[in-house]
Amino acid sequence: MSSDIEDPSDEAPADDEQDGIAGGTGGGHEGGTGDEPDWEYVLAQVSRDTDLTKKLVGILIVVVIVASVVLGILIRTTDNSTTTASGPTSTTSTTVPALPSVADQPCVAMVDPLPAGAPPMDIDVGPPPTDLVIKDIKEGTGAEATATSTVSVNYVGVACSTGKIFDSSYSGGTSTPATLGLTQVIPGFGQGVSGMKVGGQRLIGIPSEQAYGAQGRGTAIAPDESLWFVVELTAVS
DSSP, X not given: OOOTTXXXXXXXXXXXXXXXXXXXXXXXXXXXXTTOOOHHHHHHHHHHHHHXXXXXXXXXXXXXXXXXXXXXXXXXXXXXXXXXXXXXXXXXXXXXXXXXXOTTOOBOOOOSOOOTTOOOOOOOOBSOOSSOEEEEEEOOOSOBOOTTOEEEEEEEEEETTTOOEEEESEETTEEOOEEEETTSSOHHHHHHHTTOBTTOEEEEEEOGGGTTGGGOBTTTBOTTOOEEEEEEEEEEO
C-alpha cells in the first residue's frame, strides 16, 4: 500500500532511465555495461603513452649524441692547442741525437766573441781541469759571499771542448745580474764564487764531475764536459 506522503518522484526510474544514468552500453570512459573498463580505450591510451615515451627517448638519444660530438670536438681542439704549444720542445727532445761524451778532450780557446762589458776571460787551453780552478781577476771590497749565500752575479759560461759560450748575463753591452743561491747551483760554481767580495771578478774552471757530469745538459753541454766561467759579484744577501 502506498502512502499519501510519498513523493511520486521518489519512485524508482524505469529501466531505460537507469540505463541512461549508468551509461548504458554507449559512451563514457568506463564503457561497456556497468563498471567494466573500456579496454579499447585503455589500450589506445597505453599506445599513445608508449609512442610519447619512444619520442622522448629518441630525443634524449639525439641530445646525447650531439653533446658527445661537441665534447669530442672541444677535446680535440684543446689537444691540438697543447701539442702546438709544446711541439718544438717535444721535437727537439726526440729528433736531436744525444751528444757524445767529451771526456779527456782538451780545452780550446774561445771561438765566440766575449760579450761587451764582460771581464776578460783567459781560459787555460790544454787538458781539462781535474780540480777546481780559481783565478781572481779583480779583488772586491764589499760583502763576502759564503757557501750558503744568495748572490747576484754577472757571468759568461764557456764549454771547455768547443770554446763556445753556452750562457751569459751580458747582452748588447748591458747586463742582467742573476740572483742565485749558492747551495742550489752546480757544486763547482757555488764553491768557486764562495769567498768572493762584492765588486770582485773571478775566472773559474770546473771539472766535469763538479758540473753536469756524465749526463751533460741539453745540446750545449756534452756529457763529461768541463766548464769555464768568468764571474762578477754584484751583491750578497
